Amino acid sequence: MEFAILSKQGLYFLLKWSHFIFGIAWIGMLWYFNFVQGPFFAETDANTKTAATQKLVPRALWYFRWGAAFTLLSGLLLIGLNFHLSGATAGEWATGSWLAKIYPGIIMGIVMAANVWFVIWPRQKKVIAAANGEKVENLPVLARRAFLASRTNTMFSIALLFFMGAGGSKLPGAFNGANVGAWYGVIALIIGLLEINALVATNGITTKPIEKPVGVIHMGLVLAIVLYVILVAML
Numbered sequence: 001m002e003f004a005i006l007s008k009q010g011l012y013f014l015l016k017w018s019h020f021i022f023g024i025a026w027i028g029m030l031w032y033f034n035f036v037q038g039p040f041f042a043e044t045d046a047n048t049k050t051a052a053t054q055k056l057v058p059r060a061l062w063y064f065r066w067g068a069a070f071t072l073l074s075g076l077l078l079i080g081l082n083f084h085l086s087g088a089t090a091g092e093w094a095t096g097s098w099l100a101k102i103y104p105g106i107i108m109g110i111v112m113a114a115n116v117w118f119v120i121w122p123r124q125k126k127v128i129a130a131a132n133g134e135k136v137e138n139l140p141v142l143a144r145r146a147f148l149a150s151r152t153n154t155m156f157s158i159a160l161l162f163f164m165g166a167g168g169s170k171l172p173g174a175f176n177g178a179n180v181g182a183w184y185g186v187i188a189l190i191i192g193l194l195e196i197n198a199l200v201a202t203n204g205i206t207t208k209p210i211e212k213p214v215g216v217i218h219m220g221l222v223l224a225i226v227l228y229v230i231l232v233a234m235l
Ligand code: HEM
Pocket: 016, 019, 020, 023, 024, 026, 027, 071, 072, 073, 074, 075, 076, 078, 079, 082, 102, 105, 106, 108, 109, 110, 113, 160, 161, 164, 165, 166, 167, 168, 169, 170
């Protein structure tokens, strides 16, 4: 009997298993906030909403933010271990097909984790404080920014899973070549623009498509398809 799991490859696999668990905790909560809690809050009475913000929201946010932190940590460790196990030089690895395919997923994941810790959580803390009777300035503005970051993360999460799986479950096609640097740049630009929209826009044509849950799902699918077509066109 040989436990091949007790090897470096096995460690990679176990790390990936932990990554799924943390990722599910995080994205499960994200989808709960966007698809269940938000619509419920929109139609419930003020007292129920206050009670839920005092007692239910903090619990859900605990799983949400720590899920995000540990998904990011395990993901970054997977990247390091993937390089180590590949046996390739840094240059070969950085321009290889695996990184080219998973790259949009990694960038979206890092931006999403930053949104959780630096945009959503600080504002949600104030929303909870207000529900507990503290006086908070500019509450609607803070809540709106957290909402848009959360919606943007939901859109990203759909496209992210396409590219996470593209790396791990091997999306068919060999995607490398001379344009890999340009591909990294184009992806960073598109994701950067969507993130800027989350951070500075308030209302208008750029926020309308992600305003409603069904719109976010559509935009997530569109984003995955657009990025995939760019991948095929460039590499
Ligand atoms: C936060 C930043 C993230 C980073 C840096 C990251 C990084 C990675 C890496 C390096 C892998 C290994 C792929 C392979 O072995 O080829 C992976 C796999 C995976 N990640 Fe992430 N990830 C992140 C976020 C997420 C999130 C939010 C989810 C959503 C649940 C997720 C779901 C997955 C899945 C399902 C796989 C397995 C893919 C497969 O083997 O087919 N990741 N991730």
